[in-house]
Amino acid sequence: MYGNPAEDKLPYGLSKLLERVTQVIRAHTEPIDPSFVERIIASLTSLRAFANSLARDSDRAEDLVQETVLRAISKQEQFEPGTNLQAWLFTILRNQFCSDRRKLLREVEDGDGSYAATMIAIPNQEDRIMIHDLESALGSLPPGQREAVLLVGAEGLSYEEAAQVLGCAVGTIKSRVNRARSYLVELMGLAPGDRIAGSRHAQL
Structure with a gap:
């Protein structure tokens, strides 16, 4: 059934x-x-x-x-x-x-980029390198920023829906996502308007 x-x-x-x-x-x-x-x-x-x-x-x-x-x-x-x-x-x-x-009595951690790995298809060598860099960059984000940018950028949730999932204010989600995206762009050496290749929704 x-x-x-x-x-x-x-x-x-x-x-x-x-x-x-x-x-x-x-x-x-x-x-x-x-x-x-x-x-x-x-x-x-x-x-x-x-x-x-x-x-x-x-x-x-x-x-x-x-x-x-x-x-x-x-x-x-x-x-x-x-x-x-x-x-x-x-x-x-x-x-x-x-x-x-x-x-x-432990803290939530996600240092190995496992979520990014499950979201990404690897079409060529250039994207493979990009994705490896993305996994490392995501792993270095604070947990709150990482969860926010993955829910909004990868899963396509609205800010309001992500706020519901994470139990915080919409403004907090927007701030976390903006900081996370800025950090990822800077860390990976991208232009401010670039989107990261290989993500499921190409929104990171």
């Missing part, structure tokens, strides 16, 4: 995640809106990328995505139709991650 006809074309890790999530959904005893489930499944790639950027561990990231799906299904009535489902899912995922990290 909830299978994906293109599942056999997905990367192995994502295919296995989809299989796990599908099993979780099928095991859910309460009625579920099939269209709601389909929209969640369509967001798995982005959820996995965001989870990787937070957890820096593929197994933990997949657990986070599975937990996010379970919570989203159990809280389906709290989702407001007409709003951005992906932003809502990002919020659940990040809240779950932060809750887990608070229990371990």
